[in-house]
Amino acid sequence: MQIGFIGLGSMGAAIAMNLVKSGNDVHVFNRNPLRAEPLREAGAIVAASPAQAARSADVVFTMVADDDALTSVTFGDAGILVGLRPGALHVSMSTIGVATAQDVALAHREAGLGFVSALVFGRPDAAAARKLFIMAAGADEHLSVAVPLLEQLGQSVGIVGPDPSHANLVKLIGNFMLSVIIETLGEACAVAGKAGIDPMHLVELLTSANFNAPPYKIYGQLIASQRFQPAGFSLPLGQKDNRLMRAAADALSVPLPLASLVHNRFLALRAQGIGAEHDWSPVALCALDEAGVLKQR
Amino acid sequence: MQIGFIGLGSMGAAIAMNLVKSGNDVHVFNRNPLRAEPLREAGAIVAASPAQAARSADVVFTMVADDDALTSVTFGDAGILVGLRPGALHVSMSTIGVATAQDVALAHREAGLGFVSALVFGRPDAAAARKLFIMAAGADEHLSVAVPLLEQLGQSVGIVGPDPSHANLVKLIGNFMLSVIIETLGEACAVAGKAGIDPMHLVELLTSANFNAPPYKIYGQLIASQRFQPAGFSLPLGQKDNRLMRAAADALSVPLPLASLVHNRFLALRAQGIGAEHDWSPVALCALDEAGVLKQR
Amino acid sequence: MQIGFIGLGSMGAAIAMNLVKSGNDVHVFNRNPLRAEPLREAGAIVAASPAQAARSADVVFTMVADDDALTSVTFGDAGILVGLRPGALHVSMSTIGVATAQDVALAHREAGLGFVSALVFGRPDAAAARKLFIMAAGADEHLSVAVPLLEQLGQSVGIVGPDPSHANLVKLIGNFMLSVIIETLGEACAVAGKAGIDPMHLVELLTSANFNAPPYKIYGQLIASQRFQPAGFSLPLGQKDNRLMRAAADALSVPLPLASLVHNRFLALRAQGIGAEHDWSPVALCALDEAGVLKQR
Amino acid sequence: MQIGFIGLGSMGAAIAMNLVKSGNDVHVFNRNPLRAEPLREAGAIVAASPAQAARSADVVFTMVADDDALTSVTFGDAGILVGLRPGALHVSMSTIGVATAQDVALAHREAGLGFVSALVFGRPDAAAARKLFIMAAGADEHLSVAVPLLEQLGQSVGIVGPDPSHANLVKLIGNFMLSVIIETLGEACAVAGKAGIDPMHLVELLTSANFNAPPYKIYGQLIASQRFQPAGFSLPLGQKDNRLMRAAADALSVPLPLASLVHNRFLALRAQGIGAEHDWSPVALCALDEAGVLKQR
Known part of the structure; x- marks a missing residue:
């Protein structure tokens, strides 16, 4: 599967690495490109912007630091909304506020894009060991795409419901x-x-x-x-x-x-x-x- | 083993019943004697006072409502200190205050009697199913007597240390x-x-x-x-x-x-x-x- | 003295009325112009915008609901910063946040305008009776203009210091x-x-x-x-x-x-x-x- | 008037001194008799026990450290209840608990003695300057005796009601x-x-x-x-x-x-x-x- 992955902090890097190891084609982006090196060595393609990472993706994951970072990689000039092709899916893993999650979800719906909030419990070592507990929320048609991928990343995936922001809460x-x-x-x-x-x-x-x-x-x-x-x-x-x-x-x-x-x-x-x-x-x-x-x- | 058991509330009754079922000779006392009936039917002997329940016991257990109740069954005219023979052991399971536990422990020490605090986590159904988590504290020589009995009553016995009141805390x-x-x-x-x-x-x-x-x-x-x-x-x-x-x-x-x-x-x-x-x-x-x-x- | 007064809620209206009664020329503005009527009858001139109220003023007072309202009457297209002539003074009486007060004070300084924060303790009846306790802060040259006017409005004027935002705090x-x-x-x-x-x-x-x-x-x-x-x-x-x-x-x-x-x-x-x-x-x-x-x- | 005064801490000493200065015959008692010296020099009689201080008194005041101290000077073998003659009055000024105040009030009522709680607000310098704010509670017949004396000691006497413990609260x-x-x-x-x-x-x-x-x-x-x-x-x-x-x-x-x-x-x-x-x-x-x-x- 074609996957984009944006945000390679200690959690994001561990998760992206598991997606590579599971045999997916993964296009990664990180503001500081040095952090993308280990991924590149493992077979990931390094993109120059969130839009580029999203361009060919069926699913783009984001795991960034806060509300501002997510807003920036989503809505920016070279953001996900610019890059993602119609019908593709954004899986948002960052711990952000409920109001921001609602805003971002709405923007995707209006753009004809899928959106799932998938939040994780566990520290970086648990991420690396695919031991995360994951809570996902979104429309059924989007969850049916996201959940099989999420199951590659953790020990369980709980389904919160159809409203993505509920997983954030x-x-x-x-x-x-x-x-x-x-x-x-x-x-x-x-x-x-x-x-x-x-x-x-x-x-x-x-x-x-x-x-x-x-x-x-x-x-x-x-x-x-x-x-x-x-x-x-x-x-x-x-x-x-x-x-x-x-x-x-x-x-x-x-x-x-x-x-x-x-x-x-x-x-x-x-x-x-x-x-x-x-x-x-x-x-x-x-x-x-x-x-x-x-x-x- | 000769055992006394004082206090047959929902927790105490379940624990005492397990002691009977495990083949011990159990002398029970409860302020309201009606609650002793099921124990009597199961083979326990019903005593007329705490002292009498303690008289022939190697170990007397107490599981009563509060500090006042423990003080009363311990220090009263027909209390445990009157009844217990030298060298015997009192295992106190009631949730009482730290200061009272210290007072009671001291009184036993001065009377040449053993004293162990053994507190339990779990509700009555867990007591009946021998699934309690037990925390015991006391001198090694007293723990060596108490712990094998406590192991009949729960799924684990944690040793807190030599000071009985520490288990209460x-x-x-x-x-x-x-x-x-x-x-x-x-x-x-x-x-x-x-x-x-x-x-x-x-x-x-x-x-x-x-x-x-x-x-x-x-x-x-x-x-x-x-x-x-x-x-x-x-x-x-x-x-x-x-x-x-x-x-x-x-x-x-x-x-x-x-x-x-x-x-x-x-x-x-x-x-x-x-x-x-x-x-x-x-x-x-x-x-x-x-x-x-x-x-x- | 030529005075502008913006914001005619229950507190603002009472204070503006006292400024009129004390013989000043007062140009008032309120978003809902109906509330300006009693002032007009008492001799005030009703302005069509904050800028207009500020135009001929030596001192413009603001007493509005919150940070957004102050920002709007200050920075808007027809705001105070547009209207106030160089060297004139803005006395801000609204209970607003410290950060907003710092922003507004800075903007005045950069525009060559005076700025004083003058906050009041007292309910509307105290305002009408000139019984307010007032706390003022700003540069000495601005306080020397503001304080004599403030003394017409309350029973005491405490000087907090040179930083306007300190009065807000x-x-x-x-x-x-x-x-x-x-x-x-x-x-x-x-x-x-x-x-x-x-x-x-x-x-x-x-x-x-x-x-x-x-x-x-x-x-x-x-x-x-x-x-x-x-x-x-x-x-x-x-x-x-x-x-x-x-x-x-x-x-x-x-x-x-x-x-x-x-x-x-x-x-x-x-x-x-x-x-x-x-x-x-x-x-x-x-x-x-x-x-x-x-x-x- | 014949007055007993028990408790010569910094508050009690200042109050007792004012009673002496106002021309009353004051019999004082303090556990540590050294603290009674300045009172003796001012004309007070030093008693050897609370009972003795109370013996000839129309009214005995107490101003002691806590509940235990009041219980001790009231109920002890040489306590106020032993010394006070029928119909005399105990004015309790100590800051004690409500339950203790109720117990002490009841004991006086049963012994045919008067009881008023009179609590003071103010530090020792205010006591010396007769600037205390006093809150008194008790039966009307007892307040009619106590209040004129209390008015010698403070700037106001508020009447809480007939239940002495209400003044304590x-x-x-x-x-x-x-x-x-x-x-x-x-x-x-x-x-x-x-x-x-x-x-x-x-x-x-x-x-x-x-x-x-x-x-x-x-x-x-x-x-x-x-x-x-x-x-x-x-x-x-x-x-x-x-x-x-x-x-x-x-x-x-x-x-x-x-x-x-x-x-x-x-x-x-x-x-x-x-x-x-x-x-x-x-x-x-x-x-x-x-x-x-x-x-x-």
């Missing part, structure tokens, strides 16, 4: 829930540590019992050991997703006290100079610091 | 984490529902992905369907555990904003007349109500 | 502090009412003691009597100011848990359909409702 | 409202300071406008200058009052998110080792620290 909800797990583990480790229980042992006990989901294991170990670098998922990205979730909830008039709490944690971290080189797990650092058990401030 | 931390999951699911279902995503479908998607731990499944279904009765774990018990967790954290000077949030949810529910006949999952009801998506107030 | 901080007073009174009246103390009596007692500032008196009576209509300061305006304050704090990386709490109150009210016809004092309604003492939901 | 509500003002000022000064506005100037501007109540002035200056020692009203006392307020609200099922927030501030301060030698105004320190503008941690 489910992703934001998922990241919101992860952020609350991080805060929870921070408070739990603060109490345990101060009472004389090794936080790492606490995490082992709980994740061996009924808190046996991956986020408790992954973040539990980072937080118990107060190991907040290097970034698996960077703090500014986590803060961005928190902002997008709150914007979605604001638009719906839904109070989210937990998202407010996490928001204030992000601000306190930024005020301390904690930034892009850090993981977003230091959201838990605030609770540890308030309790006086932070090893290094 | 781990249990309180676990219930605190459950309460946060409930609040999280309330906020998540409020956003999803208002955006037009069926909350039940949201829960299925997330628990099929990386939120695949039992609490997300169990509470997710209750909350998505807004089914808050009958009580699996009753609201007053949940409120009590929240209070015990906050007391433990207060004593250690650890701020717990998440526990404060849940505390205020409990108060709002009580102010609406929601009580003992309800599960504690309606903690999530507040978020749904604030968002205007509660079906029935 | 002080206004946002002031409204933030008012919103917290409203929430505080809601919680206080909930406790008192449920304990059997008449909330109105509570308010009298406290405002006769050390809580004797006007906001406690004004909002205390509204909240104690649960009288939330008609709007003195409407709920959407209050919500807007809360949003502007949070945006300012976000830009500075300052966590504001109190502003987050009030934000969530606004969302809960909007979810109940409470809107523009209501005062912003029902922020206190949430605390009363949660405590079960709200008379009418 | 009004005091707790007042201190709760003060604690929220402190937190508010912390957040406000953090934003202002980070934006380049001198926090002291902010406080001057706001307290010269509509935030002109004493608490904004007093705490505003302490917080803007980050001057948290010596203690005017000590942190542990503030934390105690927060606890009593939350206990009263818990008993009534009233959620108080603001009190929860302040509670967590107190815990964070204690975790940093901030204690009895500090004022309670450092509650504001947390907001300053989170924003990164605390001068000295």
